[in-house]
Amino acid sequence: MPELRVGAKLLQVAEQANLLDALLVGGIAVPYSCRAGSCHACLVRCLAGEPLDLQPEALAADKRAEGWRLACQCQVGGDLQVEPFDPQRDGLAARVVGLDWLSPSVLRLRLQPERRLRYQAGQHLLLWSADGVARPYSLASLPGEDAWLEFHLDCRQPGAFCDAARRLQLGDGLRLGELRGGALHYDADWQARPLWLLAAGTGLAPLYGVLREALRQEHRGAIRLLHAAHEPAEHYLAGELQALAAEHAQLQIELVTAAQLPAALAELRLVSRQTLALLCGHPTTVDSFARRLYMAGLPRSQMFADLFLTRM
Incomplete structure:
Protein backbone atom coordinates (compact mmCIF):
# COMPACT_ATOMS: atom_id res chain seq x y z
CA MET A 1 0.00 0.00 0.00
CA PRO A 2 1.28 3.51 -0.76
CA GLU A 3 2.57 5.61 2.12
CA LEU A 4 1.30 9.16 2.55
CA ARG A 5 3.45 11.41 4.74
CA VAL A 6 2.22 14.72 6.15
CA GLY A 7 4.72 16.30 8.53
CA ALA A 8 5.63 13.66 11.10
CA LYS A 9 2.52 11.62 10.35
CA LEU A 10 2.75 8.53 8.12
CA LEU A 11 -0.43 7.05 6.68
CA GLN A 12 -1.02 3.78 4.84
CA VAL A 13 -3.59 4.37 2.11
CA ALA A 14 -5.23 2.24 -0.55
CA GLU A 15 -3.84 2.61 -4.06
CA GLN A 16 -5.92 4.98 -6.22
CA ALA A 17 -7.53 6.45 -3.08
CA ASN A 18 -8.72 10.03 -3.38
CA LEU A 19 -6.05 12.21 -1.79
CA LEU A 20 -8.50 14.48 0.04
CA ASP A 21 -10.37 11.50 1.49
CA ALA A 22 -7.10 9.86 2.55
CA LEU A 23 -6.00 13.03 4.35
CA LEU A 24 -9.33 13.49 6.12
CA VAL A 25 -9.51 9.82 7.19
CA GLY A 26 -5.96 10.14 8.50
CA GLY A 27 -6.95 13.05 10.73
CA ILE A 28 -5.32 15.79 8.65
CA ALA A 29 -7.44 18.96 8.78
CA VAL A 30 -7.68 19.96 5.13
CA PRO A 31 -10.52 22.39 4.33
CA TYR A 32 -12.75 21.68 1.35
CA SER A 33 -15.94 23.02 -0.12
CA CYS A 34 -17.01 21.98 -3.62
CA ARG A 35 -15.01 18.77 -4.29
CA ALA A 36 -15.22 19.77 -7.94
CA GLY A 37 -11.88 21.51 -8.38
CA SER A 38 -13.48 24.96 -8.37
CA CYS A 39 -13.06 26.45 -4.90
CA HIS A 40 -9.35 25.54 -4.37
CA ALA A 41 -9.83 25.24 -0.62
CA CYS A 42 -8.06 21.85 -0.56
CA LEU A 43 -4.70 22.99 -1.94
CA VAL A 44 -1.72 20.83 -0.92
CA ARG A 45 1.92 21.02 -2.00
CA CYS A 46 3.68 17.85 -3.10
CA LEU A 47 7.13 17.59 -1.50
CA ALA A 48 7.94 14.08 -2.75
CA GLY A 49 6.16 11.83 -5.19
CA GLU A 50 3.43 12.74 -7.65
CA PRO A 51 -0.29 11.89 -7.43
CA LEU A 52 -2.50 11.19 -10.41
CA ASP A 53 -4.11 14.57 -11.17
CA LEU A 54 -7.54 14.18 -12.74
CA GLN A 55 -7.93 17.89 -13.46
CA PRO A 56 -4.50 19.43 -14.09
CA GLU A 57 -6.00 22.37 -15.99
CA ALA A 58 -7.73 23.58 -12.80
CA LEU A 59 -4.46 25.09 -11.54
CA ALA A 60 -2.31 27.71 -13.23
CA ALA A 61 0.99 26.48 -14.63
CA ASP A 62 3.05 28.47 -12.12
CA LYS A 63 1.14 26.96 -9.18
CA ARG A 64 1.64 23.45 -10.54
CA ALA A 65 5.35 24.14 -11.05
CA GLU A 66 5.57 25.01 -7.34
CA GLY A 67 4.11 21.60 -6.51
CA TRP A 68 0.56 22.66 -5.66
CA ARG A 69 -2.29 20.24 -6.33
CA LEU A 70 -6.00 20.09 -5.54
CA ALA A 71 -6.40 17.18 -3.15
CA CYS A 72 -10.00 16.54 -4.20
CA GLN A 73 -8.90 15.94 -7.79
CA CYS A 74 -5.93 13.67 -7.08
CA GLN A 75 -5.50 9.92 -6.59
CA VAL A 76 -2.67 8.32 -4.64
CA GLY A 77 -0.76 6.02 -6.97
CA GLY A 78 2.48 5.66 -5.01
CA ASP A 79 4.37 6.98 -1.99
CA LEU A 80 3.67 10.65 -1.50
CA GLN A 81 4.66 13.47 0.84
CA VAL A 82 2.49 16.59 0.97
CA GLU A 83 1.88 19.67 3.09
CA PRO A 84 -1.53 21.38 3.20
CA PHE A 85 -1.86 25.06 2.34
CA ASP A 86 -1.08 27.07 5.46
CA PRO A 87 -2.88 30.45 5.40
CA GLN A 88 -0.39 31.95 7.85
CA ARG A 89 2.59 30.86 5.79
CA ASP A 90 1.19 30.82 2.26
CA GLY A 91 -1.67 33.33 2.40
CA LEU A 92 -1.87 37.11 2.24
CA ALA A 93 -2.91 39.10 5.31
CA ALA A 94 -5.93 41.40 5.04
CA ARG A 95 -7.75 43.70 7.47
CA VAL A 96 -11.51 44.22 7.79
CA VAL A 97 -12.32 47.82 6.81
CA GLY A 98 -16.06 47.50 6.22
CA LEU A 99 -18.93 45.45 7.63
CA ASP A 100 -22.60 46.16 6.98
CA TRP A 101 -25.81 44.31 6.26
CA LEU A 102 -27.16 45.08 2.78
CA SER A 103 -30.30 43.03 3.47
CA PRO A 104 -31.56 40.76 6.28
CA SER A 105 -29.30 37.97 4.99
CA VAL A 106 -26.49 39.57 2.93
CA LEU A 107 -23.39 40.81 4.76
CA ARG A 108 -21.05 43.11 2.86
CA LEU A 109 -17.44 42.50 3.82
CA ARG A 110 -14.69 44.87 2.74
CA LEU A 111 -11.04 43.92 3.17
CA GLN A 112 -7.79 45.83 2.79
CA PRO A 113 -4.92 43.47 1.85
CA GLU A 114 -1.44 44.16 3.16
CA ARG A 115 -0.27 44.63 -0.41
CA ARG A 116 -2.09 45.56 -3.61
CA LEU A 117 -3.82 42.63 -5.25
CA ARG A 118 -4.08 42.51 -9.03
CA TYR A 119 -7.43 41.12 -10.13
CA GLN A 120 -10.18 41.53 -12.70
CA ALA A 121 -13.91 42.07 -12.27
CA GLY A 122 -15.68 38.72 -11.95
CA GLN A 123 -12.85 36.79 -10.30
CA HIS A 124 -13.13 35.06 -6.94
CA LEU A 125 -10.82 34.67 -3.97
CA LEU A 126 -10.39 32.15 -1.18
CA LEU A 127 -10.95 33.69 2.26
CA TRP A 128 -9.60 32.13 5.46
CA SER A 129 -11.09 32.93 8.86
CA ALA A 130 -8.89 33.27 11.94
CA ASP A 131 -9.81 29.74 13.02
CA GLY A 132 -8.85 28.19 9.68
CA VAL A 133 -12.19 27.97 7.85
CA ALA A 134 -11.76 28.52 4.10
CA ARG A 135 -14.47 29.59 1.67
CA PRO A 136 -14.32 31.00 -1.90
CA TYR A 137 -16.18 34.26 -2.56
CA SER A 138 -16.62 36.31 -5.72
CA LEU A 139 -15.28 39.84 -5.79
CA ALA A 140 -17.90 42.57 -6.12
CA SER A 141 -15.31 45.36 -6.13
CA LEU A 142 -13.81 47.00 -9.18
CA PRO A 143 -10.00 47.12 -9.51
CA GLY A 144 -8.56 50.57 -9.92
CA GLU A 145 -11.72 52.20 -8.61
CA ASP A 146 -12.50 50.67 -5.22
CA ALA A 147 -9.90 50.99 -2.47
CA TRP A 148 -10.90 47.66 -0.94
CA LEU A 149 -11.84 44.11 -1.84
CA GLU A 150 -15.61 43.68 -1.50
CA PHE A 151 -17.53 40.45 -0.92
CA HIS A 152 -21.25 39.75 -0.44
CA LEU A 153 -21.84 36.89 1.99
CA ASP A 154 -25.14 35.01 1.87
CA CYS A 155 -25.88 34.29 5.53
CA ARG A 156 -29.39 32.87 5.16
CA GLN A 157 -28.18 29.41 6.13
CA PRO A 158 -25.76 28.58 8.95
CA GLY A 159 -22.21 27.89 7.83
CA ALA A 160 -18.78 27.82 9.40
CA PHE A 161 -17.45 30.85 7.52
CA CYS A 162 -20.67 32.87 7.75
CA ASP A 163 -20.84 32.15 11.49
CA ALA A 164 -17.26 33.43 11.82
CA ALA A 165 -18.06 36.47 9.65
CA ARG A 166 -20.95 37.45 11.93
CA ARG A 167 -18.43 37.83 14.75
CA LEU A 168 -15.98 39.99 12.78
CA GLN A 169 -15.23 43.54 13.83
CA LEU A 170 -13.50 46.40 12.06
CA GLY A 171 -9.75 45.92 12.20
CA ASP A 172 -9.90 42.13 12.49
CA GLY A 173 -7.55 40.10 10.32
CA LEU A 174 -8.29 37.47 7.68
CA ARG A 175 -6.03 35.63 5.29
CA LEU A 176 -6.42 35.51 1.53
CA GLY A 177 -5.75 32.39 -0.50
CA GLU A 178 -5.56 31.90 -4.24
CA LEU A 179 -7.16 34.36 -6.65
CA ARG A 180 -9.18 32.55 -9.29
CA GLY A 181 -10.50 33.65 -12.66
CA GLY A 182 -13.87 32.10 -13.37
CA ALA A 183 -15.97 32.33 -16.50
CA LEU A 184 -17.27 35.81 -15.68
CA HIS A 185 -15.37 38.75 -17.14
CA TYR A 186 -15.72 41.70 -19.47
CA ASP A 187 -13.93 41.82 -22.80
Missing part, protein backbone atom coordinates in the same frame (compact mmCIF):
# COMPACT_ATOMS: atom_id res chain seq x y z
CA ALA A 188 -13.31 45.16 -24.51
CA ASP A 189 -14.25 43.52 -27.83
CA TRP A 190 -17.82 43.21 -26.53
CA GLN A 191 -18.50 46.96 -26.48
CA ALA A 192 -21.12 47.01 -29.24
CA ARG A 193 -22.83 43.71 -28.35
CA PRO A 194 -25.99 43.34 -26.23
CA LEU A 195 -25.08 42.07 -22.78
CA TRP A 196 -27.41 40.12 -20.49
CA LEU A 197 -26.44 39.67 -16.84
CA LEU A 198 -28.61 37.14 -14.97
CA ALA A 199 -27.98 36.65 -11.25
CA ALA A 200 -29.60 34.78 -8.40
CA GLY A 201 -28.99 35.79 -4.78
CA THR A 202 -25.40 36.83 -4.13
CA GLY A 203 -24.55 35.66 -7.63
CA LEU A 204 -25.09 39.36 -8.21
CA ALA A 205 -21.72 40.16 -6.59
CA PRO A 206 -19.38 39.33 -9.51
CA LEU A 207 -21.88 40.61 -12.07
CA TYR A 208 -22.03 43.94 -10.24
CA GLY A 209 -18.28 44.20 -10.76
CA VAL A 210 -18.55 43.14 -14.41
CA LEU A 211 -21.38 45.63 -15.00
CA ARG A 212 -19.36 48.52 -13.61
CA GLU A 213 -16.34 47.41 -15.65
CA ALA A 214 -18.48 47.42 -18.81
CA LEU A 215 -19.78 50.91 -18.04
CA ARG A 216 -16.28 52.12 -17.19
CA GLN A 217 -15.16 50.92 -20.62
CA GLU A 218 -18.09 52.83 -22.18
CA HIS A 219 -20.01 49.79 -23.35
CA ARG A 220 -22.25 50.91 -26.23
CA GLY A 221 -24.59 47.92 -26.55
CA ALA A 222 -27.73 47.43 -24.49
CA ILE A 223 -27.19 45.90 -21.05
CA ARG A 224 -29.96 44.00 -19.30
CA LEU A 225 -29.46 42.91 -15.69
CA LEU A 226 -31.95 40.57 -14.00
CA HIS A 227 -31.61 39.80 -10.30
CA ALA A 228 -33.69 37.01 -8.74
CA ALA A 229 -34.09 37.00 -4.96
CA HIS A 230 -36.20 35.02 -2.51
CA GLU A 231 -38.17 38.11 -1.54
CA PRO A 232 -38.13 41.86 -2.36
CA ALA A 233 -36.06 42.73 0.72
CA GLU A 234 -33.22 40.59 -0.66
CA HIS A 235 -32.67 42.81 -3.72
CA TYR A 236 -29.74 44.11 -1.75
CA LEU A 237 -28.20 46.36 -4.43
CA ALA A 238 -31.47 47.78 -5.77
CA GLY A 239 -30.52 51.37 -4.98
CA GLU A 240 -27.05 51.16 -6.52
CA LEU A 241 -28.38 49.43 -9.65
CA GLN A 242 -31.20 51.91 -10.17
CA ALA A 243 -28.72 54.78 -9.75
CA LEU A 244 -26.52 53.29 -12.49
CA ALA A 245 -29.56 52.85 -14.75
CA ALA A 246 -30.44 56.51 -14.25
CA GLU A 247 -26.95 57.49 -15.44
CA HIS A 248 -26.72 55.06 -18.38
CA ALA A 249 -29.59 54.92 -20.85
CA GLN A 250 -28.52 51.55 -22.27
CA LEU A 251 -28.88 49.81 -18.89
CA GLN A 252 -32.13 48.04 -17.95
CA ILE A 253 -32.61 46.61 -14.45
CA GLU A 254 -35.16 43.90 -13.56
CA LEU A 255 -35.68 42.79 -9.97
CA VAL A 256 -37.82 39.67 -9.55
CA THR A 257 -38.62 37.28 -6.70
CA ALA A 258 -38.26 33.52 -6.93
CA ALA A 259 -42.03 33.26 -7.48
CA GLN A 260 -41.86 35.76 -10.34
CA LEU A 261 -38.78 34.26 -12.00
CA PRO A 262 -40.49 31.67 -14.29
CA ALA A 263 -42.72 34.35 -15.82
CA ALA A 264 -39.79 36.75 -16.20
CA LEU A 265 -37.71 34.11 -17.98
CA ALA A 266 -40.63 33.19 -20.24
CA GLU A 267 -40.73 36.79 -21.43
CA LEU A 268 -37.06 36.86 -22.49
CA ARG A 269 -36.80 37.49 -26.21
CA LEU A 270 -33.54 37.48 -28.13
CA VAL A 271 -33.24 40.73 -30.08
CA SER A 272 -29.77 40.07 -31.51
CA ARG A 273 -27.73 36.99 -32.37
CA GLN A 274 -24.73 38.93 -31.07
CA THR A 275 -26.07 38.86 -27.49
CA LEU A 276 -23.76 37.62 -24.75
CA ALA A 277 -25.06 36.32 -21.41
CA LEU A 278 -23.27 36.09 -18.06
CA LEU A 279 -24.99 33.91 -15.46
CA CYS A 280 -24.25 33.42 -11.78
CA GLY A 281 -25.92 31.83 -8.76
CA HIS A 282 -27.08 28.47 -7.46
CA PRO A 283 -26.65 25.67 -10.05
CA THR A 284 -30.40 25.02 -10.29
CA THR A 285 -31.21 28.65 -11.06
CA VAL A 286 -28.28 29.06 -13.45
CA ASP A 287 -29.48 25.95 -15.29
CA SER A 288 -32.95 27.48 -15.63
CA PHE A 289 -31.34 30.68 -16.96
CA ALA A 290 -29.28 28.75 -19.50
CA ARG A 291 -32.14 26.55 -20.69
CA ARG A 292 -34.41 29.53 -21.27
CA LEU A 293 -31.71 31.46 -23.13
CA TYR A 294 -30.99 28.44 -25.30
CA MET A 295 -34.68 28.06 -26.10
CA ALA A 296 -34.75 31.75 -26.99
CA GLY A 297 -32.03 31.11 -29.56
CA LEU A 298 -28.82 32.02 -27.75
CA PRO A 299 -25.97 29.56 -28.49
CA ARG A 300 -24.32 27.93 -25.48
CA SER A 301 -20.99 29.34 -26.67
CA GLN A 302 -22.32 32.84 -25.95
CA MET A 303 -23.18 32.04 -22.34
CA PHE A 304 -20.64 32.38 -19.52
CA ALA A 305 -21.58 30.95 -16.14
CA ASP A 306 -20.20 30.61 -12.62
CA LEU A 307 -21.99 28.32 -10.20
CA PHE A 308 -22.16 28.86 -6.45
CA LEU A 309 -21.65 25.26 -5.35
CA THR A 310 -22.75 24.14 -1.92
CA ARG A 311 -20.41 22.05 0.21
CA MET A 312 -20.68 18.31 -0.36
Whole structure:
Protein backbone atom coordinates (compact mmCIF):
# COMPACT_ATOMS: atom_id res chain seq x y z
CA MET A 1 0.00 0.00 0.00
CA PRO A 2 1.28 3.51 -0.76
CA GLU A 3 2.57 5.61 2.12
CA LEU A 4 1.30 9.16 2.55
CA ARG A 5 3.45 11.41 4.74
CA VAL A 6 2.22 14.72 6.15
CA GLY A 7 4.72 16.30 8.53
CA ALA A 8 5.63 13.66 11.10
CA LYS A 9 2.52 11.62 10.35
CA LEU A 10 2.75 8.53 8.12
CA LEU A 11 -0.43 7.05 6.68
CA GLN A 12 -1.02 3.78 4.84
CA VAL A 13 -3.59 4.37 2.11
CA ALA A 14 -5.23 2.24 -0.55
CA GLU A 15 -3.84 2.61 -4.06
CA GLN A 16 -5.92 4.98 -6.22
CA ALA A 17 -7.53 6.45 -3.08
CA ASN A 18 -8.72 10.03 -3.38
CA LEU A 19 -6.05 12.21 -1.79
CA LEU A 20 -8.50 14.48 0.04
CA ASP A 21 -10.37 11.50 1.49
CA ALA A 22 -7.10 9.86 2.55
CA LEU A 23 -6.00 13.03 4.35
CA LEU A 24 -9.33 13.49 6.12
CA VAL A 25 -9.51 9.82 7.19
CA GLY A 26 -5.96 10.14 8.50
CA GLY A 27 -6.95 13.05 10.73
CA ILE A 28 -5.32 15.79 8.65
CA ALA A 29 -7.44 18.96 8.78
CA VAL A 30 -7.68 19.96 5.13
CA PRO A 31 -10.52 22.39 4.33
CA TYR A 32 -12.75 21.68 1.35
CA SER A 33 -15.94 23.02 -0.12
CA CYS A 34 -17.01 21.98 -3.62
CA ARG A 35 -15.01 18.77 -4.29
CA ALA A 36 -15.22 19.77 -7.94
CA GLY A 37 -11.88 21.51 -8.38
CA SER A 38 -13.48 24.96 -8.37
CA CYS A 39 -13.06 26.45 -4.90
CA HIS A 40 -9.35 25.54 -4.37
CA ALA A 41 -9.83 25.24 -0.62
CA CYS A 42 -8.06 21.85 -0.56
CA LEU A 43 -4.70 22.99 -1.94
CA VAL A 44 -1.72 20.83 -0.92
CA ARG A 45 1.92 21.02 -2.00
CA CYS A 46 3.68 17.85 -3.10
CA LEU A 47 7.13 17.59 -1.50
CA ALA A 48 7.94 14.08 -2.75
CA GLY A 49 6.16 11.83 -5.19
CA GLU A 50 3.43 12.74 -7.65
CA PRO A 51 -0.29 11.89 -7.43
CA LEU A 52 -2.50 11.19 -10.41
CA ASP A 53 -4.11 14.57 -11.17
CA LEU A 54 -7.54 14.18 -12.74
CA GLN A 55 -7.93 17.89 -13.46
CA PRO A 56 -4.50 19.43 -14.09
CA GLU A 57 -6.00 22.37 -15.99
CA ALA A 58 -7.73 23.58 -12.80
CA LEU A 59 -4.46 25.09 -11.54
CA ALA A 60 -2.31 27.71 -13.23
CA ALA A 61 0.99 26.48 -14.63
CA ASP A 62 3.05 28.47 -12.12
CA LYS A 63 1.14 26.96 -9.18
CA ARG A 64 1.64 23.45 -10.54
CA ALA A 65 5.35 24.14 -11.05
CA GLU A 66 5.57 25.01 -7.34
CA GLY A 67 4.11 21.60 -6.51
CA TRP A 68 0.56 22.66 -5.66
CA ARG A 69 -2.29 20.24 -6.33
CA LEU A 70 -6.00 20.09 -5.54
CA ALA A 71 -6.40 17.18 -3.15
CA CYS A 72 -10.00 16.54 -4.20
CA GLN A 73 -8.90 15.94 -7.79
CA CYS A 74 -5.93 13.67 -7.08
CA GLN A 75 -5.50 9.92 -6.59
CA VAL A 76 -2.67 8.32 -4.64
CA GLY A 77 -0.76 6.02 -6.97
CA GLY A 78 2.48 5.66 -5.01
CA ASP A 79 4.37 6.98 -1.99
CA LEU A 80 3.67 10.65 -1.50
CA GLN A 81 4.66 13.47 0.84
CA VAL A 82 2.49 16.59 0.97
CA GLU A 83 1.88 19.67 3.09
CA PRO A 84 -1.53 21.38 3.20
CA PHE A 85 -1.86 25.06 2.34
CA ASP A 86 -1.08 27.07 5.46
CA PRO A 87 -2.88 30.45 5.40
CA GLN A 88 -0.39 31.95 7.85
CA ARG A 89 2.59 30.86 5.79
CA ASP A 90 1.19 30.82 2.26
CA GLY A 91 -1.67 33.33 2.40
CA LEU A 92 -1.87 37.11 2.24
CA ALA A 93 -2.91 39.10 5.31
CA ALA A 94 -5.93 41.40 5.04
CA ARG A 95 -7.75 43.70 7.47
CA VAL A 96 -11.51 44.22 7.79
CA VAL A 97 -12.32 47.82 6.81
CA GLY A 98 -16.06 47.50 6.22
CA LEU A 99 -18.93 45.45 7.63
CA ASP A 100 -22.60 46.16 6.98
CA TRP A 101 -25.81 44.31 6.26
CA LEU A 102 -27.16 45.08 2.78
CA SER A 103 -30.30 43.03 3.47
CA PRO A 104 -31.56 40.76 6.28
CA SER A 105 -29.30 37.97 4.99
CA VAL A 106 -26.49 39.57 2.93
CA LEU A 107 -23.39 40.81 4.76
CA ARG A 108 -21.05 43.11 2.86
CA LEU A 109 -17.44 42.50 3.82
CA ARG A 110 -14.69 44.87 2.74
CA LEU A 111 -11.04 43.92 3.17
CA GLN A 112 -7.79 45.83 2.79
CA PRO A 113 -4.92 43.47 1.85
CA GLU A 114 -1.44 44.16 3.16
CA ARG A 115 -0.27 44.63 -0.41
CA ARG A 116 -2.09 45.56 -3.61
CA LEU A 117 -3.82 42.63 -5.25
CA ARG A 118 -4.08 42.51 -9.03
CA TYR A 119 -7.43 41.12 -10.13
CA GLN A 120 -10.18 41.53 -12.70
CA ALA A 121 -13.91 42.07 -12.27
CA GLY A 122 -15.68 38.72 -11.95
CA GLN A 123 -12.85 36.79 -10.30
CA HIS A 124 -13.13 35.06 -6.94
CA LEU A 125 -10.82 34.67 -3.97
CA LEU A 126 -10.39 32.15 -1.18
CA LEU A 127 -10.95 33.69 2.26
CA TRP A 128 -9.60 32.13 5.46
CA SER A 129 -11.09 32.93 8.86
CA ALA A 130 -8.89 33.27 11.94
CA ASP A 131 -9.81 29.74 13.02
CA GLY A 132 -8.85 28.19 9.68
CA VAL A 133 -12.19 27.97 7.85
CA ALA A 134 -11.76 28.52 4.10
CA ARG A 135 -14.47 29.59 1.67
CA PRO A 136 -14.32 31.00 -1.90
CA TYR A 137 -16.18 34.26 -2.56
CA SER A 138 -16.62 36.31 -5.72
CA LEU A 139 -15.28 39.84 -5.79
CA ALA A 140 -17.90 42.57 -6.12
CA SER A 141 -15.31 45.36 -6.13
CA LEU A 142 -13.81 47.00 -9.18
CA PRO A 143 -10.00 47.12 -9.51
CA GLY A 144 -8.56 50.57 -9.92
CA GLU A 145 -11.72 52.20 -8.61
CA ASP A 146 -12.50 50.67 -5.22
CA ALA A 147 -9.90 50.99 -2.47
CA TRP A 148 -10.90 47.66 -0.94
CA LEU A 149 -11.84 44.11 -1.84
CA GLU A 150 -15.61 43.68 -1.50
CA PHE A 151 -17.53 40.45 -0.92
CA HIS A 152 -21.25 39.75 -0.44
CA LEU A 153 -21.84 36.89 1.99
CA ASP A 154 -25.14 35.01 1.87
CA CYS A 155 -25.88 34.29 5.53
CA ARG A 156 -29.39 32.87 5.16
CA GLN A 157 -28.18 29.41 6.13
CA PRO A 158 -25.76 28.58 8.95
CA GLY A 159 -22.21 27.89 7.83
CA ALA A 160 -18.78 27.82 9.40
CA PHE A 161 -17.45 30.85 7.52
CA CYS A 162 -20.67 32.87 7.75
CA ASP A 163 -20.84 32.15 11.49
CA ALA A 164 -17.26 33.43 11.82
CA ALA A 165 -18.06 36.47 9.65
CA ARG A 166 -20.95 37.45 11.93
CA ARG A 167 -18.43 37.83 14.75
CA LEU A 168 -15.98 39.99 12.78
CA GLN A 169 -15.23 43.54 13.83
CA LEU A 170 -13.50 46.40 12.06
CA GLY A 171 -9.75 45.92 12.20
CA ASP A 172 -9.90 42.13 12.49
CA GLY A 173 -7.55 40.10 10.32
CA LEU A 174 -8.29 37.47 7.68
CA ARG A 175 -6.03 35.63 5.29
CA LEU A 176 -6.42 35.51 1.53
CA GLY A 177 -5.75 32.39 -0.50
CA GLU A 178 -5.56 31.90 -4.24
CA LEU A 179 -7.16 34.36 -6.65
CA ARG A 180 -9.18 32.55 -9.29
CA GLY A 181 -10.50 33.65 -12.66
CA GLY A 182 -13.87 32.10 -13.37
CA ALA A 183 -15.97 32.33 -16.50
CA LEU A 184 -17.27 35.81 -15.68
CA HIS A 185 -15.37 38.75 -17.14
CA TYR A 186 -15.72 41.70 -19.47
CA ASP A 187 -13.93 41.82 -22.80
CA ALA A 188 -13.31 45.16 -24.51
CA ASP A 189 -14.25 43.52 -27.83
CA TRP A 190 -17.82 43.21 -26.53
CA GLN A 191 -18.50 46.96 -26.48
CA ALA A 192 -21.12 47.01 -29.24
CA ARG A 193 -22.83 43.71 -28.35
CA PRO A 194 -25.99 43.34 -26.23
CA LEU A 195 -25.08 42.07 -22.78
CA TRP A 196 -27.41 40.12 -20.49
CA LEU A 197 -26.44 39.67 -16.84
CA LEU A 198 -28.61 37.14 -14.97
CA ALA A 199 -27.98 36.65 -11.25
CA ALA A 200 -29.60 34.78 -8.40
CA GLY A 201 -28.99 35.79 -4.78
CA THR A 202 -25.40 36.83 -4.13
CA GLY A 203 -24.55 35.66 -7.63
CA LEU A 204 -25.09 39.36 -8.21
CA ALA A 205 -21.72 40.16 -6.59
CA PRO A 206 -19.38 39.33 -9.51
CA LEU A 207 -21.88 40.61 -12.07
CA TYR A 208 -22.03 43.94 -10.24
CA GLY A 209 -18.28 44.20 -10.76
CA VAL A 210 -18.55 43.14 -14.41
CA LEU A 211 -21.38 45.63 -15.00
CA ARG A 212 -19.36 48.52 -13.61
CA GLU A 213 -16.34 47.41 -15.65
CA ALA A 214 -18.48 47.42 -18.81
CA LEU A 215 -19.78 50.91 -18.04
CA ARG A 216 -16.28 52.12 -17.19
CA GLN A 217 -15.16 50.92 -20.62
CA GLU A 218 -18.09 52.83 -22.18
CA HIS A 219 -20.01 49.79 -23.35
CA ARG A 220 -22.25 50.91 -26.23
CA GLY A 221 -24.59 47.92 -26.55
CA ALA A 222 -27.73 47.43 -24.49
CA ILE A 223 -27.19 45.90 -21.05
CA ARG A 224 -29.96 44.00 -19.30
CA LEU A 225 -29.46 42.91 -15.69
CA LEU A 226 -31.95 40.57 -14.00
CA HIS A 227 -31.61 39.80 -10.30
CA ALA A 228 -33.69 37.01 -8.74
CA ALA A 229 -34.09 37.00 -4.96
CA HIS A 230 -36.20 35.02 -2.51
CA GLU A 231 -38.17 38.11 -1.54
CA PRO A 232 -38.13 41.86 -2.36
CA ALA A 233 -36.06 42.73 0.72
CA GLU A 234 -33.22 40.59 -0.66
CA HIS A 235 -32.67 42.81 -3.72
CA TYR A 236 -29.74 44.11 -1.75
CA LEU A 237 -28.20 46.36 -4.43
CA ALA A 238 -31.47 47.78 -5.77
CA GLY A 239 -30.52 51.37 -4.98
CA GLU A 240 -27.05 51.16 -6.52
CA LEU A 241 -28.38 49.43 -9.65
CA GLN A 242 -31.20 51.91 -10.17
CA ALA A 243 -28.72 54.78 -9.75
CA LEU A 244 -26.52 53.29 -12.49
CA ALA A 245 -29.56 52.85 -14.75
CA ALA A 246 -30.44 56.51 -14.25
CA GLU A 247 -26.95 57.49 -15.44
CA HIS A 248 -26.72 55.06 -18.38
CA ALA A 249 -29.59 54.92 -20.85
CA GLN A 250 -28.52 51.55 -22.27
CA LEU A 251 -28.88 49.81 -18.89
CA GLN A 252 -32.13 48.04 -17.95
CA ILE A 253 -32.61 46.61 -14.45
CA GLU A 254 -35.16 43.90 -13.56
CA LEU A 255 -35.68 42.79 -9.97
CA VAL A 256 -37.82 39.67 -9.55
CA THR A 257 -38.62 37.28 -6.70
CA ALA A 258 -38.26 33.52 -6.93
CA ALA A 259 -42.03 33.26 -7.48
CA GLN A 260 -41.86 35.76 -10.34
CA LEU A 261 -38.78 34.26 -12.00
CA PRO A 262 -40.49 31.67 -14.29
CA ALA A 263 -42.72 34.35 -15.82
CA ALA A 264 -39.79 36.75 -16.20
CA LEU A 265 -37.71 34.11 -17.98
CA ALA A 266 -40.63 33.19 -20.24
CA GLU A 267 -40.73 36.79 -21.43
CA LEU A 268 -37.06 36.86 -22.49
CA ARG A 269 -36.80 37.49 -26.21
CA LEU A 270 -33.54 37.48 -28.13
CA VAL A 271 -33.24 40.73 -30.08
CA SER A 272 -29.77 40.07 -31.51
CA ARG A 273 -27.73 36.99 -32.37
CA GLN A 274 -24.73 38.93 -31.07
CA THR A 275 -26.07 38.86 -27.49
CA LEU A 276 -23.76 37.62 -24.75
CA ALA A 277 -25.06 36.32 -21.41
CA LEU A 278 -23.27 36.09 -18.06
CA LEU A 279 -24.99 33.91 -15.46
CA CYS A 280 -24.25 33.42 -11.78
CA GLY A 281 -25.92 31.83 -8.76
CA HIS A 282 -27.08 28.47 -7.46
CA PRO A 283 -26.65 25.67 -10.05
CA THR A 284 -30.40 25.02 -10.29
CA THR A 285 -31.21 28.65 -11.06
CA VAL A 286 -28.28 29.06 -13.45
CA ASP A 287 -29.48 25.95 -15.29
CA SER A 288 -32.95 27.48 -15.63
CA PHE A 289 -31.34 30.68 -16.96
CA ALA A 290 -29.28 28.75 -19.50
CA ARG A 291 -32.14 26.55 -20.69
CA ARG A 292 -34.41 29.53 -21.27
CA LEU A 293 -31.71 31.46 -23.13
CA TYR A 294 -30.99 28.44 -25.30
CA MET A 295 -34.68 28.06 -26.10
CA ALA A 296 -34.75 31.75 -26.99
CA GLY A 297 -32.03 31.11 -29.56
CA LEU A 298 -28.82 32.02 -27.75
CA PRO A 299 -25.97 29.56 -28.49
CA ARG A 300 -24.32 27.93 -25.48
CA SER A 301 -20.99 29.34 -26.67
CA GLN A 302 -22.32 32.84 -25.95
CA MET A 303 -23.18 32.04 -22.34
CA PHE A 304 -20.64 32.38 -19.52
CA ALA A 305 -21.58 30.95 -16.14
CA ASP A 306 -20.20 30.61 -12.62
CA LEU A 307 -21.99 28.32 -10.20
CA PHE A 308 -22.16 28.86 -6.45
CA LEU A 309 -21.65 25.26 -5.35
CA THR A 310 -22.75 24.14 -1.92
CA ARG A 311 -20.41 22.05 0.21
CA MET A 312 -20.68 18.31 -0.36
